[in-house]
Amino acid sequence: MLFLHSISNLYFQSLESNFKKKYRMRKVRVRFAPSPTGALHIGGVRTALYNYLFAKKHGGDMLLRIEDTDSARFVPGAEDYIVEALQWLGINIDEGVGAASEGAFAPYRQSERKAIYRKYVDQLLEAGLAYVAFDTPAQLDAQRAEIANFQYDASTRGLMTNSLTLSADEVNQRIAAGEQYVVRIKIAPNEEIKVQDLIRGEVVFNSSVIDDKVLFKSSDELPTYHMANVVDDYLMQISHVIRGEEWLPSAPLHVLLYKYLGWSEVMPEFAHLPLLLKPDGNGKLSKRDGDRLGFPVFPLNWKDPKTGETSSGYREAGYFPEAVVNFLSLLGWNSGTEQEIFSMQELIDQFSLDRVSKSGAKFDYEKGKWFNHKYLQLKSDDEIADMFQRILIEKDIVEDTQKLVKIVSLVKERANFVNELWAQSSFFFVAPTEYDAKTIQKRWKAETPAQMTELITLLDAIEDFSPVATEEIVKEWIAAKEYNMGGIMNAFRLSIVGEPKGPHMFDIIALLGKEETIARLKTAIENIK
Protein backbone atom coordinates (compact mmCIF):
# COMPACT_ATOMS: atom_id res chain seq x y z
CA MET A 1 0.00 0.00 0.00
CA LEU A 2 2.75 2.33 1.02
CA PHE A 3 4.61 1.34 -2.09
CA LEU A 4 1.68 2.06 -4.33
CA HIS A 5 1.22 5.38 -2.65
CA SER A 6 4.76 6.48 -3.32
CA ILE A 7 4.46 5.40 -6.94
CA SER A 8 1.39 7.48 -7.55
CA ASN A 9 3.03 10.40 -5.82
CA LEU A 10 5.93 10.07 -8.15
CA TYR A 11 3.59 10.07 -11.08
CA PHE A 12 1.78 13.17 -9.99
CA GLN A 13 5.01 14.98 -9.29
CA SER A 14 6.16 14.38 -12.80
CA LEU A 15 3.09 16.07 -14.16
CA GLU A 16 2.94 18.79 -11.57
CA SER A 17 3.83 21.50 -13.99
CA ASN A 18 0.79 20.64 -16.08
CA PHE A 19 -1.69 20.62 -13.29
CA LYS A 20 -3.27 23.19 -11.11
CA LYS A 21 -3.16 22.41 -7.46
CA LYS A 22 -6.74 21.17 -7.09
CA TYR A 23 -6.42 19.22 -10.28
CA ARG A 24 -3.31 17.42 -9.15
CA MET A 25 -5.14 15.17 -6.78
CA ARG A 26 -7.63 13.96 -9.31
CA LYS A 27 -8.15 10.24 -9.10
CA VAL A 28 -6.98 8.22 -12.06
CA ARG A 29 -9.99 7.01 -13.98
CA VAL A 30 -9.60 5.50 -17.42
CA ARG A 31 -12.05 3.89 -19.75
CA PHE A 32 -12.00 1.33 -22.47
CA ALA A 33 -14.74 2.35 -24.86
CA PRO A 34 -15.22 -0.12 -27.69
CA SER A 35 -18.01 -0.11 -30.17
CA PRO A 36 -20.05 -3.32 -30.27
CA THR A 37 -19.66 -3.88 -33.99
CA GLY A 38 -18.14 -7.33 -33.85
CA ALA A 39 -15.38 -9.26 -32.16
CA LEU A 40 -12.87 -7.28 -30.16
CA HIS A 41 -9.74 -6.94 -32.24
CA ILE A 42 -6.40 -7.85 -30.66
CA GLY A 43 -5.29 -4.22 -31.02
CA GLY A 44 -8.30 -3.23 -29.00
CA VAL A 45 -7.33 -5.81 -26.44
CA ARG A 46 -3.95 -4.17 -26.10
CA THR A 47 -5.57 -0.77 -25.67
CA ALA A 48 -7.75 -2.22 -22.93
CA LEU A 49 -4.68 -3.80 -21.34
CA TYR A 50 -2.69 -0.58 -21.27
CA ASN A 51 -5.64 1.28 -19.81
CA TYR A 52 -5.96 -1.37 -17.16
CA LEU A 53 -2.26 -1.41 -16.32
CA PHE A 54 -2.20 2.35 -16.06
CA ALA A 55 -5.27 2.47 -13.84
CA LYS A 56 -4.04 -0.23 -11.49
CA LYS A 57 -0.57 1.21 -11.35
CA HIS A 58 -2.01 4.45 -10.04
CA GLY A 59 -4.66 2.93 -7.85
CA GLY A 60 -7.37 4.15 -10.19
CA ASP A 61 -10.49 2.84 -11.84
CA MET A 62 -10.93 1.01 -15.09
CA LEU A 63 -14.28 1.59 -16.76
CA LEU A 64 -15.91 -0.23 -19.63
CA ARG A 65 -18.23 1.92 -21.65
CA ILE A 66 -20.04 0.70 -24.73
CA GLU A 67 -20.06 3.22 -27.56
CA ASP A 68 -23.09 2.12 -29.48
CA THR A 69 -24.13 5.44 -30.95
CA ASP A 70 -24.23 3.95 -34.41
CA SER A 71 -27.43 2.01 -34.36
CA ALA A 72 -26.83 0.83 -37.90
CA ARG A 73 -23.63 -0.97 -37.03
CA PHE A 74 -24.76 -2.66 -33.86
CA VAL A 75 -24.01 -6.36 -33.77
CA PRO A 76 -25.79 -8.56 -31.26
CA GLY A 77 -23.47 -10.52 -29.04
CA ALA A 78 -20.54 -8.18 -29.50
CA GLU A 79 -20.89 -6.64 -26.08
CA ASP A 80 -20.97 -10.00 -24.32
CA TYR A 81 -17.99 -11.01 -26.35
CA ILE A 82 -16.02 -7.98 -25.19
CA VAL A 83 -16.87 -8.58 -21.57
CA GLU A 84 -16.02 -12.26 -21.80
CA ALA A 85 -12.74 -11.57 -23.56
CA LEU A 86 -11.58 -9.07 -20.96
CA GLN A 87 -12.59 -11.44 -18.24
CA TRP A 88 -10.65 -14.28 -19.78
CA LEU A 89 -7.57 -12.11 -20.00
CA GLY A 90 -7.81 -10.97 -16.41
CA ILE A 91 -8.49 -7.36 -17.30
CA ASN A 92 -10.89 -6.52 -14.52
CA ILE A 93 -13.51 -3.87 -14.95
CA ASP A 94 -14.12 -1.71 -11.89
CA GLU A 95 -17.03 0.20 -13.24
CA GLY A 96 -19.47 0.14 -16.11
CA VAL A 97 -20.61 -2.67 -18.35
CA GLY A 98 -19.43 -6.03 -17.07
CA ALA A 99 -18.43 -4.70 -13.64
CA ALA A 100 -19.63 -6.38 -10.48
CA SER A 101 -21.80 -3.38 -9.75
CA GLU A 102 -22.27 -0.89 -12.53
CA GLY A 103 -21.21 2.27 -10.71
CA ALA A 104 -22.23 5.78 -9.91
CA PHE A 105 -22.34 7.07 -13.45
CA ALA A 106 -24.71 4.56 -14.97
CA PRO A 107 -25.81 3.85 -17.56
CA TYR A 108 -22.61 2.95 -19.38
CA ARG A 109 -24.10 2.19 -22.75
CA GLN A 110 -24.34 5.30 -24.84
CA SER A 111 -27.56 4.17 -26.44
CA GLU A 112 -29.06 4.26 -22.95
CA ARG A 113 -27.71 7.74 -22.33
CA LYS A 114 -29.65 9.36 -25.16
CA ALA A 115 -31.44 11.82 -22.91
CA ILE A 116 -28.18 13.10 -21.50
CA TYR A 117 -26.55 14.33 -24.66
CA ARG A 118 -29.29 16.54 -26.07
CA LYS A 119 -28.75 19.05 -23.29
CA TYR A 120 -25.14 19.60 -24.25
CA VAL A 121 -25.95 19.77 -27.92
CA ASP A 122 -28.46 22.51 -27.11
CA GLN A 123 -25.88 24.28 -24.99
CA LEU A 124 -23.57 24.43 -27.98
CA LEU A 125 -26.38 25.51 -30.26
CA GLU A 126 -27.41 28.32 -27.93
CA ALA A 127 -23.85 29.51 -27.59
CA GLY A 128 -23.57 29.70 -31.36
CA LEU A 129 -20.81 27.10 -31.32
CA ALA A 130 -22.83 24.63 -33.31
CA TYR A 131 -25.54 24.82 -35.93
CA VAL A 132 -28.25 22.78 -37.52
CA ALA A 133 -27.70 21.44 -41.04
CA PHE A 134 -30.22 19.90 -43.42
CA ASP A 135 -27.97 18.79 -46.24
CA THR A 136 -28.87 15.31 -47.37
CA PRO A 137 -26.21 12.67 -48.00
CA ALA A 138 -26.91 13.05 -51.69
CA GLN A 139 -26.31 16.79 -51.57
CA LEU A 140 -23.10 16.29 -49.66
CA ASP A 141 -21.92 13.77 -52.21
CA ALA A 142 -22.74 16.24 -54.95
CA GLN A 143 -20.60 18.88 -53.28
CA ARG A 144 -17.77 16.44 -52.84
CA ALA A 145 -17.96 15.57 -56.50
CA GLU A 146 -18.02 19.18 -57.55
CA ILE A 147 -15.46 20.72 -55.22
CA ALA A 148 -12.11 19.00 -54.95
CA ASN A 149 -11.16 18.21 -51.37
CA PHE A 150 -14.53 19.43 -50.22
CA GLN A 151 -14.72 19.97 -46.51
CA TYR A 152 -17.73 21.17 -44.57
CA ASP A 153 -16.12 24.08 -42.77
CA ALA A 154 -15.90 27.86 -42.49
CA SER A 155 -15.09 28.15 -46.16
CA THR A 156 -18.07 26.14 -47.40
CA ARG A 157 -20.82 26.20 -44.80
CA GLY A 158 -22.18 29.41 -46.30
CA LEU A 159 -22.98 27.41 -49.43
CA MET A 160 -24.90 24.73 -47.63
CA THR A 161 -28.39 24.28 -46.27
CA ASN A 162 -28.12 25.06 -42.59
CA SER A 163 -29.18 27.38 -39.83
CA LEU A 164 -26.42 29.76 -40.83
CA THR A 165 -27.83 30.26 -44.30
CA LEU A 166 -31.51 29.79 -43.53
CA SER A 167 -33.73 32.09 -41.52
CA ALA A 168 -34.58 31.05 -38.00
CA ASP A 169 -38.20 30.65 -39.03
CA GLU A 170 -37.40 28.36 -41.84
CA VAL A 171 -35.15 26.26 -39.65
CA ASN A 172 -37.91 25.90 -37.10
CA GLN A 173 -40.43 25.10 -39.78
CA ARG A 174 -38.27 22.40 -41.27
CA ILE A 175 -37.67 20.82 -37.91
CA ALA A 176 -41.34 21.05 -37.02
CA ALA A 177 -42.17 19.41 -40.33
CA GLY A 178 -40.05 16.47 -39.30
CA GLU A 179 -37.24 17.08 -41.73
CA GLN A 180 -34.11 15.28 -40.67
CA TYR A 181 -31.11 17.28 -39.68
CA VAL A 182 -27.76 17.05 -38.00
CA VAL A 183 -26.00 19.38 -35.62
CA ARG A 184 -22.53 20.38 -36.65
CA ILE A 185 -19.81 21.97 -34.60
CA LYS A 186 -18.92 25.46 -35.83
CA ILE A 187 -15.19 25.56 -35.93
CA ALA A 188 -13.52 28.95 -36.07
CA PRO A 189 -10.93 28.91 -38.85
CA ASN A 190 -7.23 29.40 -38.58
CA GLU A 191 -6.71 28.86 -34.90
CA GLU A 192 -3.96 26.83 -33.38
CA ILE A 193 -5.13 23.84 -31.42
CA LYS A 194 -2.59 22.19 -29.20
CA VAL A 195 -3.00 18.63 -28.11
CA GLN A 196 -0.80 17.51 -25.25
CA ASP A 197 -0.07 13.85 -25.72
CA LEU A 198 1.60 11.86 -22.97
CA ILE A 199 3.38 9.70 -25.51
CA ARG A 200 4.10 12.13 -28.34
CA GLY A 201 4.38 15.46 -26.62
CA GLU A 202 2.67 18.51 -28.03
CA VAL A 203 0.92 18.09 -31.36
CA VAL A 204 -0.29 21.26 -33.07
CA PHE A 205 -3.16 21.44 -35.53
CA ASN A 206 -4.69 24.31 -37.42
CA SER A 207 -8.43 24.49 -36.90
CA SER A 208 -8.93 25.12 -40.63
CA VAL A 209 -8.09 21.52 -41.43
CA ILE A 210 -10.83 20.20 -39.21
CA ASP A 211 -14.28 20.03 -40.70
CA ASP A 212 -17.53 20.93 -38.98
CA LYS A 213 -18.06 17.45 -37.66
CA VAL A 214 -21.52 16.11 -37.09
CA LEU A 215 -22.22 16.08 -33.39
CA PHE A 216 -25.78 14.88 -33.38
CA LYS A 217 -28.19 13.31 -35.79
CA SER A 218 -31.95 13.67 -35.61
CA SER A 219 -32.53 10.37 -37.37
CA ASP A 220 -31.91 8.38 -34.20
CA GLU A 221 -31.66 11.25 -31.72
CA LEU A 222 -28.15 10.09 -30.94
CA PRO A 223 -24.89 12.01 -30.83
CA THR A 224 -21.98 10.85 -32.92
CA TYR A 225 -18.88 9.38 -31.41
CA HIS A 226 -17.09 12.66 -30.87
CA MET A 227 -19.83 14.33 -28.90
CA ALA A 228 -20.81 11.29 -26.87
CA ASN A 229 -17.21 10.54 -26.10
CA VAL A 230 -16.42 13.98 -24.78
CA VAL A 231 -19.63 14.33 -22.81
CA ASP A 232 -19.24 10.92 -21.24
CA ASP A 233 -15.60 11.32 -20.42
CA TYR A 234 -16.48 14.57 -18.72
CA LEU A 235 -19.47 13.23 -16.81
CA MET A 236 -17.66 10.06 -15.83
CA GLN A 237 -14.70 12.08 -14.62
CA ILE A 238 -12.20 10.36 -16.83
CA SER A 239 -8.68 11.53 -16.04
CA HIS A 240 -6.77 9.93 -18.91
CA VAL A 241 -7.85 8.98 -22.39
CA ILE A 242 -5.62 6.16 -23.61
CA ARG A 243 -6.57 5.05 -27.10
CA GLY A 244 -5.16 4.03 -30.46
CA GLU A 245 -3.23 6.35 -32.71
CA GLU A 246 -6.06 6.34 -35.23
CA TRP A 247 -7.74 8.85 -32.92
CA LEU A 248 -4.95 11.35 -32.98
CA PRO A 249 -6.37 13.26 -35.98
CA SER A 250 -9.65 13.80 -34.14
CA ALA A 251 -8.01 14.77 -30.87
CA PRO A 252 -8.02 18.50 -31.73
CA LEU A 253 -11.75 18.28 -32.32
CA HIS A 254 -12.15 16.80 -28.88
CA VAL A 255 -9.97 19.48 -27.34
CA LEU A 256 -12.14 22.07 -29.03
CA LEU A 257 -15.29 20.40 -27.78
CA TYR A 258 -14.01 20.53 -24.20
CA LYS A 259 -13.31 24.19 -24.74
CA TYR A 260 -16.70 24.96 -26.29
CA LEU A 261 -18.44 23.10 -23.51
CA GLY A 262 -16.45 25.02 -20.91
CA TRP A 263 -14.65 21.98 -19.60
CA SER A 264 -11.06 22.72 -20.48
CA GLU A 265 -10.02 22.75 -16.84
CA VAL A 266 -11.01 19.14 -16.34
CA MET A 267 -10.16 17.84 -19.77
CA PRO A 268 -8.53 14.42 -19.51
CA GLU A 269 -4.97 13.89 -20.53
CA PHE A 270 -4.45 12.12 -23.82
CA ALA A 271 -2.19 9.27 -24.76
CA HIS A 272 -2.32 7.87 -28.28
CA LEU A 273 -0.94 4.38 -28.54
CA PRO A 274 1.05 3.21 -31.56
CA LEU A 275 -0.77 0.86 -33.90
CA LEU A 276 -0.44 -2.89 -34.17
CA LEU A 277 0.77 -3.55 -37.69
CA LYS A 278 0.48 -6.58 -39.94
CA PRO A 279 3.49 -8.94 -39.74
CA ASP A 280 4.39 -8.61 -43.39
CA GLY A 281 4.39 -5.34 -45.22
CA ASN A 282 2.77 -2.42 -43.53
CA GLY A 283 -0.58 -1.23 -42.40
CA LYS A 284 -2.90 -1.87 -39.53
CA LEU A 285 -3.32 -5.46 -38.48
CA SER A 286 -6.66 -6.67 -39.72
CA LYS A 287 -8.83 -9.73 -39.54
CA ARG A 288 -7.81 -10.57 -43.08
CA ASP A 289 -4.16 -10.79 -42.07
CA GLY A 290 -5.03 -13.42 -39.53
CA ASP A 291 -6.92 -15.46 -42.07
CA ARG A 292 -4.20 -15.02 -44.63
CA LEU A 293 -1.25 -15.81 -42.36
CA GLY A 294 -3.02 -18.34 -40.22
CA PHE A 295 -3.13 -16.89 -36.75
CA PRO A 296 -5.91 -15.48 -34.59
CA VAL A 297 -6.46 -11.75 -34.35
CA PHE A 298 -9.22 -12.08 -31.80
CA PRO A 299 -9.04 -13.13 -28.16
CA LEU A 300 -11.95 -15.58 -28.43
CA ASN A 301 -13.62 -17.44 -31.24
CA TRP A 302 -16.28 -15.33 -32.88
CA LYS A 303 -19.15 -16.18 -35.12
CA ASP A 304 -20.59 -13.23 -36.95
CA PRO A 305 -24.35 -13.41 -36.49
CA LYS A 306 -24.98 -11.74 -39.84
CA THR A 307 -22.57 -13.50 -42.16
CA GLY A 308 -22.20 -16.67 -40.16
CA GLU A 309 -18.48 -16.32 -40.70
CA THR A 310 -16.29 -17.59 -37.89
CA SER A 311 -12.95 -16.25 -36.72
CA SER A 312 -10.55 -18.05 -34.46
CA GLY A 313 -9.50 -16.76 -31.09
CA TYR A 314 -6.44 -17.10 -28.91
CA ARG A 315 -8.32 -18.92 -26.20
CA GLU A 316 -9.54 -21.66 -28.50
CA ALA A 317 -6.17 -21.85 -30.24
CA GLY A 318 -4.78 -23.01 -26.93
CA TYR A 319 -3.18 -19.89 -25.56
CA PHE A 320 -2.97 -19.14 -21.89
CA PRO A 321 -4.43 -15.74 -21.10
CA GLU A 322 -1.25 -14.85 -19.21
CA ALA A 323 0.80 -15.50 -22.32
CA VAL A 324 -1.43 -13.33 -24.48
CA VAL A 325 -1.28 -10.53 -21.94
CA ASN A 326 2.49 -10.79 -21.63
CA PHE A 327 2.97 -10.89 -25.39
CA LEU A 328 0.67 -7.95 -26.01
CA SER A 329 2.14 -5.89 -23.19
CA LEU A 330 5.50 -5.91 -24.95
CA LEU A 331 4.13 -4.82 -28.30
CA GLY A 332 4.64 -1.11 -27.82
CA TRP A 333 5.92 -1.00 -24.28
CA ASN A 334 9.00 -2.22 -22.46
CA SER A 335 10.16 -2.04 -18.90
CA GLY A 336 13.62 -0.78 -19.72
CA THR A 337 15.07 -3.94 -18.20
CA GLU A 338 15.84 -7.22 -19.90
CA GLN A 339 12.92 -8.97 -18.30
CA GLU A 340 10.63 -10.68 -20.81
CA ILE A 341 8.26 -12.68 -18.68
CA PHE A 342 5.87 -10.61 -16.62
CA SER A 343 2.92 -11.54 -14.48
CA MET A 344 -0.01 -9.17 -14.56
CA GLN A 345 1.06 -7.78 -11.20
CA GLU A 346 4.59 -7.18 -12.44
CA LEU A 347 3.20 -5.38 -15.46
CA ILE A 348 1.07 -3.21 -13.23
CA ASP A 349 4.05 -2.41 -11.03
CA GLN A 350 6.32 -1.53 -13.90
CA PHE A 351 3.98 -0.01 -16.47
CA SER A 352 4.50 3.57 -17.48
CA LEU A 353 3.13 5.56 -20.38
CA ASP A 354 6.46 7.22 -20.97
CA ARG A 355 7.93 3.87 -21.83
CA VAL A 356 5.37 3.32 -24.56
CA SER A 357 6.98 3.58 -27.97
CA LYS A 358 5.84 5.99 -30.63
CA SER A 359 6.04 3.80 -33.70
CA GLY A 360 3.76 0.97 -34.69
CA ALA A 361 4.64 -2.58 -33.80
CA LYS A 362 4.46 -5.40 -36.28
CA PHE A 363 2.66 -8.39 -34.95
CA ASP A 364 5.14 -11.25 -34.54
CA TYR A 365 3.15 -14.41 -34.18
CA GLU A 366 6.25 -16.59 -33.67
CA LYS A 367 7.07 -14.69 -30.53
CA GLY A 368 3.55 -15.20 -29.31
CA LYS A 369 4.07 -18.93 -29.53
CA TRP A 370 7.30 -18.63 -27.60
CA PHE A 371 5.51 -16.84 -24.79
CA ASN A 372 3.00 -19.64 -24.59
CA HIS A 373 5.80 -22.17 -24.49
CA LYS A 374 7.35 -20.31 -21.59
CA TYR A 375 4.09 -20.22 -19.69
CA LEU A 376 3.50 -23.90 -20.38
CA GLN A 377 6.82 -24.70 -18.73
CA LEU A 378 5.94 -22.49 -15.79
CA LYS A 379 2.71 -24.38 -15.06
CA SER A 380 2.74 -27.38 -12.77
CA ASP A 381 2.45 -30.86 -14.25
CA ASP A 382 -0.76 -31.36 -12.29
CA GLU A 383 -2.36 -28.32 -13.81
CA ILE A 384 -1.38 -29.25 -17.33
CA ALA A 385 -2.41 -32.87 -16.84
CA ASP A 386 -5.82 -31.58 -15.87
CA MET A 387 -6.09 -29.60 -19.11
CA PHE A 388 -4.70 -32.47 -21.13
CA GLN A 389 -7.24 -34.77 -19.55
CA ARG A 390 -10.01 -32.88 -21.32
CA ILE A 391 -8.38 -33.47 -24.69
CA LEU A 392 -8.02 -37.17 -23.92
CA ILE A 393 -11.65 -37.46 -22.91
CA GLU A 394 -12.63 -36.19 -26.33
CA LYS A 395 -10.59 -39.01 -27.78
CA ASP A 396 -12.25 -41.51 -25.45
CA ILE A 397 -9.01 -42.21 -23.71
CA VAL A 398 -9.07 -42.87 -20.02
CA GLU A 399 -5.81 -42.61 -18.19
CA ASP A 400 -4.79 -42.77 -14.58
CA THR A 401 -4.14 -39.26 -13.28
CA GLN A 402 -0.84 -40.14 -11.64
CA LYS A 403 0.41 -41.65 -14.86
CA LEU A 404 -0.87 -38.70 -16.86
CA VAL A 405 1.02 -36.26 -14.66
CA LYS A 406 4.14 -38.30 -15.26
CA ILE A 407 3.60 -38.31 -19.02
CA VAL A 408 3.09 -34.56 -18.97
CA SER A 409 6.33 -34.09 -17.08
CA LEU A 410 8.15 -36.03 -19.78
CA VAL A 411 6.76 -34.22 -22.81
CA LYS A 412 5.65 -30.74 -21.84
CA GLU A 413 8.96 -29.09 -22.59
CA ARG A 414 8.59 -30.17 -26.20
CA ALA A 415 5.28 -28.38 -26.64
CA ASN A 416 4.11 -24.81 -27.09
CA PHE A 417 0.49 -25.59 -26.36
CA VAL A 418 -1.47 -28.06 -24.30
CA ASN A 419 -3.12 -29.21 -27.50
CA GLU A 420 0.26 -30.21 -28.90
CA LEU A 421 0.73 -32.65 -26.06
CA TRP A 422 -1.23 -35.30 -27.87
CA ALA A 423 1.11 -35.26 -30.85
CA GLN A 424 4.01 -35.54 -28.46
CA SER A 425 2.64 -38.35 -26.36
CA SER A 426 0.01 -40.33 -28.28
CA PHE A 427 2.24 -43.41 -28.23
CA PHE A 428 1.78 -43.62 -24.48
CA PHE A 429 -1.90 -44.30 -25.05
CA VAL A 430 -2.03 -46.01 -28.41
CA ALA A 431 0.44 -48.55 -29.78
CA PRO A 432 1.94 -47.66 -33.15
CA THR A 433 0.14 -49.15 -36.11
CA GLU A 434 2.72 -48.12 -38.63
CA TYR A 435 6.40 -47.45 -38.51
CA ASP A 436 8.35 -44.55 -39.95
CA ALA A 437 9.76 -45.74 -43.28
CA LYS A 438 12.95 -43.71 -43.13
CA THR A 439 13.79 -45.03 -39.72
CA ILE A 440 13.15 -48.60 -40.81
CA GLN A 441 15.55 -48.18 -43.64
CA LYS A 442 18.19 -46.67 -41.42
CA ARG A 443 17.74 -48.59 -38.18
CA TRP A 444 16.08 -51.93 -38.91
CA LYS A 445 18.81 -54.27 -40.13
CA ALA A 446 18.75 -57.97 -40.93
CA GLU A 447 19.95 -58.83 -37.45
CA THR A 448 17.51 -56.53 -35.67
CA PRO A 449 14.57 -58.94 -35.27
CA ALA A 450 16.80 -61.44 -33.51
CA GLN A 451 18.20 -58.73 -31.27
CA MET A 452 14.73 -57.50 -30.41
CA THR A 453 13.71 -61.03 -29.58
CA GLU A 454 16.67 -61.23 -27.22
CA LEU A 455 15.59 -57.93 -25.73
CA ILE A 456 12.13 -59.33 -25.07
CA THR A 457 13.59 -62.22 -23.13
CA LEU A 458 15.83 -59.84 -21.23
CA LEU A 459 13.02 -57.44 -20.28
CA ASP A 460 10.68 -60.26 -19.41
CA ALA A 461 13.05 -61.38 -16.69
CA ILE A 462 13.26 -57.96 -15.04
CA GLU A 463 11.23 -57.66 -11.85
CA ASP A 464 11.76 -53.98 -11.20
CA PHE A 465 10.66 -52.17 -14.33
CA SER A 466 11.81 -48.73 -13.16
CA PRO A 467 13.80 -46.61 -15.64
CA VAL A 468 16.97 -46.92 -13.62
CA ALA A 469 16.77 -50.70 -13.40
CA THR A 470 15.85 -51.37 -17.00
CA GLU A 471 18.41 -48.95 -18.30
CA GLU A 472 21.22 -50.60 -16.37
CA ILE A 473 20.28 -54.10 -17.43
CA VAL A 474 19.69 -53.29 -21.08
CA LYS A 475 22.94 -51.36 -21.34
CA GLU A 476 24.88 -54.17 -19.71
CA TRP A 477 23.37 -56.58 -22.18
CA ILE A 478 24.29 -54.37 -25.14
CA ALA A 479 27.84 -54.05 -23.85
CA ALA A 480 28.18 -57.75 -23.13
CA LYS A 481 26.99 -58.67 -26.59
CA GLU A 482 29.06 -55.89 -28.11
CA TYR A 483 26.01 -54.63 -29.95
CA ASN A 484 25.87 -51.16 -31.32
CA MET A 485 24.15 -48.94 -28.77
CA GLY A 486 22.56 -46.64 -31.32
CA GLY A 487 21.40 -49.53 -33.45
CA ILE A 488 19.65 -51.31 -30.61
CA MET A 489 18.16 -48.27 -28.98
CA ASN A 490 16.79 -46.81 -32.18
CA ALA A 491 15.23 -50.08 -33.24
CA PHE A 492 13.79 -50.36 -29.74
CA ARG A 493 12.35 -46.86 -30.02
CA LEU A 494 10.94 -47.56 -33.46
CA SER A 495 9.17 -50.64 -32.08
CA ILE A 496 7.68 -48.83 -29.11
CA VAL A 497 6.99 -45.37 -30.52
CA GLY A 498 6.83 -45.98 -34.27
CA GLU A 499 8.88 -42.88 -34.95
CA PRO A 500 12.31 -41.52 -34.05
CA LYS A 501 10.96 -39.19 -31.40
CA GLY A 502 9.98 -38.98 -27.78
CA PRO A 503 11.56 -38.83 -24.36
CA HIS A 504 14.08 -41.16 -22.78
CA MET A 505 13.27 -44.77 -23.80
CA PHE A 506 13.44 -46.20 -20.32
CA ASP A 507 11.06 -43.56 -19.00
CA ILE A 508 8.65 -44.52 -21.73
CA ILE A 509 8.69 -48.24 -21.07
CA ALA A 510 8.45 -47.75 -17.33
CA LEU A 511 5.13 -45.98 -17.90
CA LEU A 512 4.00 -48.47 -20.52
CA GLY A 513 4.79 -51.41 -18.28
CA LYS A 514 6.48 -54.67 -19.06
CA GLU A 515 3.56 -56.36 -20.71
CA GLU A 516 2.79 -53.58 -23.16
CA THR A 517 6.48 -53.07 -23.94
CA ILE A 518 6.95 -56.68 -24.83
CA ALA A 519 3.73 -56.77 -26.82
CA ARG A 520 4.87 -53.82 -28.90
CA LEU A 521 8.24 -55.41 -29.50
CA LYS A 522 6.56 -58.57 -30.75
CA THR A 523 4.25 -56.62 -33.01
CA ALA A 524 7.19 -54.72 -34.43
CA ILE A 525 9.16 -57.87 -35.15
CA GLU A 526 6.20 -59.32 -36.96
CA ASN A 527 5.29 -56.24 -38.94
CA ILE A 528 8.42 -54.38 -39.83
CA LYS A 529 10.11 -55.18 -43.11
Place this chain on the structure above:
RNA sequence: GGUCCAUUCGUCUAUCGGUUAGGACGCCAGGUUUUCAUCCUGGAAAGAGGGGUUCGACUCCCCUAUGGACUACCA
Protein backbone atom coordinates in the same frame (compact mmCIF):
# COMPACT_ATOMS: atom_id res chain seq x y z
C1' G B 1 -4.62 15.45 -52.71
C1' G B 2 -4.62 17.56 -47.51
C1' U B 3 -3.45 17.10 -42.16
C1' C B 4 -0.95 14.55 -38.50
C1' C B 5 2.30 10.66 -36.65
C1' A B 6 6.47 7.65 -37.16
C1' U B 7 11.65 5.74 -38.84
C1' U B 8 17.95 1.27 -34.39
C1' C B 9 19.36 -6.12 -36.43
C1' G B 10 14.05 -9.87 -40.57
C1' U B 11 10.65 -8.85 -35.93
C1' C B 12 9.75 -6.64 -30.68
C1' U B 13 12.99 -3.33 -28.49
C1' A B 14 17.35 -0.92 -24.95
C1' U B 15 20.25 3.56 -25.55
C1' C B 16 17.42 9.66 -22.88
C1' G B 17 25.39 13.54 -26.48
C1' G B 18 30.81 9.95 -25.25
C1' U B 19 28.73 2.10 -25.36
C1' U B 20 33.00 -3.11 -28.79
C1' A B 21 25.06 0.00 -30.16
C1' G B 22 22.61 -4.37 -25.33
C1' G B 23 18.53 -8.11 -24.82
C1' A B 24 14.53 -11.25 -26.76
C1' C B 25 11.93 -13.98 -30.94
C1' G B 26 13.33 -16.14 -35.45
C1' C B 27 17.60 -17.97 -38.26
C1' C B 28 22.56 -20.55 -38.62
C1' A B 29 26.53 -23.52 -36.23
C1' G B 30 28.40 -26.42 -32.26
C1' G B 31 27.50 -29.16 -27.68
C1' U B 32 24.25 -32.45 -24.60
C1' U B 33 20.99 -36.82 -26.07
C1' U B 34 20.05 -43.97 -28.04
C1' U B 35 15.86 -40.50 -31.48
C1' C B 36 13.09 -36.02 -32.05
C1' A B 37 12.36 -31.88 -29.30
C1' U B 38 13.95 -29.17 -25.21
C1' C B 39 18.22 -27.18 -23.14
C1' C B 40 23.29 -24.95 -23.21
C1' U B 41 27.15 -22.27 -25.91
C1' G B 42 28.47 -19.47 -30.01
C1' G B 43 27.42 -16.73 -34.64
C1' A B 44 25.40 -13.70 -38.55
C1' A B 45 22.24 -9.46 -38.22
C1' A B 46 20.65 -2.49 -37.14
C1' G B 47 20.93 3.56 -36.36
C1' A B 48 16.66 5.49 -44.10
C1' G B 49 19.54 9.53 -46.83
C1' G B 50 21.49 14.56 -46.71
C1' G B 51 22.56 18.86 -44.16
C1' G B 52 23.43 21.38 -39.68
C1' U B 53 24.36 22.24 -33.85
C1' U B 54 28.51 20.25 -30.91
C1' C B 55 35.10 18.75 -28.97
C1' G B 56 31.78 14.59 -29.90
C1' A B 57 25.73 12.56 -32.51
C1' C B 58 21.53 6.67 -33.04
C1' U B 59 20.41 10.46 -29.50
C1' C B 60 19.05 17.71 -30.61
C1' C B 61 17.34 20.86 -35.19
C1' C B 62 16.09 21.21 -40.55
C1' C B 63 15.22 19.03 -45.33
C1' U B 64 14.35 14.72 -48.27
C1' A B 65 12.75 9.77 -48.65
C1' U B 66 9.82 5.91 -46.98
C1' G B 67 5.84 3.91 -44.13
C1' G B 68 1.36 4.63 -41.54
C1' A B 69 -3.17 6.87 -39.54
C1' C B 70 -7.02 10.14 -40.48
C1' U B 71 -9.79 12.74 -44.05
C1' A B 72 -18.55 9.63 -43.18
C1' C B 73 -25.08 11.64 -40.53
C1' C B 74 -18.42 4.83 -38.33
C1' A B 75 -16.25 4.30 -34.09
